[in-house]
Amino acid sequence: MAIGQKIQKLRKKNYMSQEKLAEQLGVSRQAISKWEVGESIPDTDKVIQLSLAFDVPTDYLLFDDMIDCKDDAVIANETTNKRMDIAIPVIAATGVSLIGLLISIAAYFTWQTVFTVSVGLIVQITAIIFFEAMRTKNNESKSKIYRRHFYSINLWLILPFPVFYSFQFALEFYPYPRLLLIDLLFTAITYLFLCGIITFVMRKART
Template sequence: MNIGEKIQQLRKANNLSQEQLAVQLEVSRQAVSKWELNESTPDTDKIILISKIFRVSTDYLLIENPESSLDAEIEVKQNNDQQRSRSMTMAALFISLLGLIVTFYSISDYIEYGILLGVTMQVGAIVFFEIMIQNIESSIYHKSRKRFYLINIWLFMPFPSLFLTSSILGGLPVNEFIYRFGSIPVYFILSTVIFIAISKFYHLSKS
């Protein structure tokens, strides 16, 4: 299998159009098309960039090999991406959980900077996750994001639920117990609505 066929198969495996790949490589779509048809060969700097985009070696791109080698290379990349995705998801959820613990500990003792720290940790967990799962295979990327957000909403929503409950009951003569108890149904309603919305979003995006 020559370099043009490898570029084409790697591009399709990552769900990229010729136009999208061309933008990343800063070349025209026609240039990508010519490479895949073996009418021309990418310059050395583009070969290096292609290897980084698809996370394969330059030797793999340049040395002709059987089709089975490409399948093996793609399988290795997908396995690496899946492992990376799982690790980053677990790390981000752990950070979000720590943020939740810090927030609730601070709320119970009315520590304002602690509440801010906890919320910042939870937002930071989302930013960390989004940064760390870039450049992984497209189907794994979307599955990872869906899994992360469907779990993380249950960790992220307690504080917004308390805040919303406080806004609703703020003018009423209720004690602390009723205030805390009242936030539970608000939490489950908000989390469930967002859970369903995220599920439907990813279902529609597949259609």
């Protein structure tokens, strides 16, 4: 199978249009079309970008017969392994972040002090540092997608108490008597609005 056929096959397998692939590689759609029909071949740097975009080794793209005999099985296996290498830190760090939130909740209802609640926040920050360290270690282009997934989930876990205490601090300047239920309601609305906006922005950036 020629390199152009492989590019077309991988592009369709990843549900990418020629326009989207061209944008990702920094070339024109016509260039992608010419590669796929065999009128031209990509430069070496573009082959490297293609291998990263499709999660396949460059050898698969460059050599006609070297990997064709084990084609889909090799690609599927390598792709799965690479994705697991990135997904595991996401799952692990998110789990630690959830534990941090539970620690903060338990600390709040037990002692109700900022200091004790911050212990859980420190655990969550540690989870973020761990995730970023593992993501950098993997150094995969796909890790950007997992990074967005990680933060779009974890901001909901990390922000509750920072929003709560920020809101409580702001309300200290309110000169009139307040009801606890109203305070909690406005805190919840602020939290949901803030997380919703950030999540929306992240999803827009992904498209």
